[in-house]
Amino acid sequence: MTDVTISEVGPRDGLQNTKQFMPTEAKKAWISAEAAAGVTEIEVCSFVSTKLIPQFSDAADVVAHALTIPGLSVAALIPNLKGAERAAATGVHKLSFPLSVSKGHSLSNVRKTPEEQLAEFKRIAEFLATLPKDKRPALSGGLSTAFGCTIDGPVDEKDVVRLAVGLVEAGAHDVSLADTVGYANPAQIKRLFIAVRREIGDKLTGAHLHNTRGLGLANAVAALETGIKTFDSSLGGMGGCPYAPGASGNVVTEDLVFMFEAMGLRTGIDLEKLLAVRQQVVEALPGAEFHGNVARAGLPKGFGAAA
């Protein structure tokens, strides 16, 4: 029984921005260790062009390993139909498809407008419908730059709502809103999650938040208060925006788990074990940048004893 679900995206979102190739065995060890700490969903890789991102040249191998872990929901990012076909062949449980709300980000990321990318999403849903049910992964739509864009600036909330509806109509199993560049604030989070929920109801399940300007955890609480129960985060805050050096990227898994557990919400995750996994990943990636306050400051005296 848990109150919130942490979806670890480090092996995908974190490694996507890490120049150093993480050896396949180290990736597998990370995924195994984090699952053993109680994390029940991990986005383990991206099925993108391996020419574009060599980090994911071992994607199929990594998925095959993750699928051997009992009880773990194995997710992968797919930017297009080709990626979906490759991913589906591996037996992965869940496909995460990013759709940028802002045109500038969409063009720079996938060389398609948001409308073209929505059409691609529809083709993926249609392809998945041709698969036998037991070999059909769930298809999630993630609305990137939903809270603003480093290229286009502010994003119209009507566009977010419209594209969320478009994803559901095209066959999305669920939809999440992503603060890809760390522009969101708690008031905006509440407003937009409520506005999208009004249109697509419980199909809106997840929040993908970044801590670029330090507001990641405050935004998570705001999303939680609108009924969101699934939160993407990255061990050590790996990943994020390459345009803001030194700024942290994804919300830090350890800090997020600490916050929820401190608030009395059950994550199912053992924090001490999770901090050990962080240390394991830090050692496996000596060149990478890690963030997070709990790992530095330690847990409060008596933490967990009262629960």
Next chain:
Amino acid sequence: MTDVTISEVGPRDGLQNTKQFMPTEAKKAWISAEAAAGVTEIEVCSFVSTKLIPQFSDAADVVAHALTIPGLSVAALIPNLKGAERAAATGVHKLSFPLSVSKGHSLSNVRKTPEEQLAEFKRIAEFLATLPKDKRPALSGGLSTAFGCTIDGPVDEKDVVRLAVGLVEAGAHDVSLADTVGYANPAQIKRLFIAVRREIGDKLTGAHLHNTRGLGLANAVAALETGIKTFDSSLGGMGGCPYAPGASGNVVTEDLVFMFEAMGLRTGIDLEKLLAVRQQVVEALPGAEFHGNVARAGLPKGFGAAA
């Protein structure tokens, strides 16, 4: 017209933990620049034993300068009656008195139990009552370690409520709750601010939060939602807990101002100017540690234009 008040505590809380003596002229320049950026309240020093903390040997000189700045509310920390007498002689507007809720922290900080420190507070209030009204500073009580203690661990919420009532009965102009060691979480913040407000009403005005475990801004939003309008913070997150090296201390003024302004709340502070003040302080204190995400990541594209 502002919606929230930022009370800058860097010149006191930040410098208290900085080994390097900041030259008096640099302190004055900091206070002037931050007031010019729109900050309306600054805790400029501490009237403690200068043998104990040589950093504040120039306290009277710093206060005298701060009092020349039009519109600035000048505050100083006082740990005892002797400090209050010295501070009152300078004409400072506001005295902040720390009262640790946990016995362990109180004994290690001021060598008195919480009850003995409450009695000291009463003596200070009585002394202030003997001063002519126009020379009488406002007396604020700050409940330290209200959310937990690095020495005693968890703190009983009943003790926080009881001591808040004690402060008001002893003559406190207002009371704030402090998460001195960064143990608080948003659920606890809401619960405790509501519980204390139930007993002392609008005498409860302020939140003094730390970002040790990354929850500072999330806790600020939680306090805001209970009606709190005055927030202590420190430029560059200076200060905080010497027992957690590398962990940030006080909530970072720049990040807090950014969050409130992004949420549509008026702080009266010019963020660009504030970031320039930060740079000025960084240059004046080459050995000190600074934190903060907004200074590294920059402001969002188009920020402020929509307001």
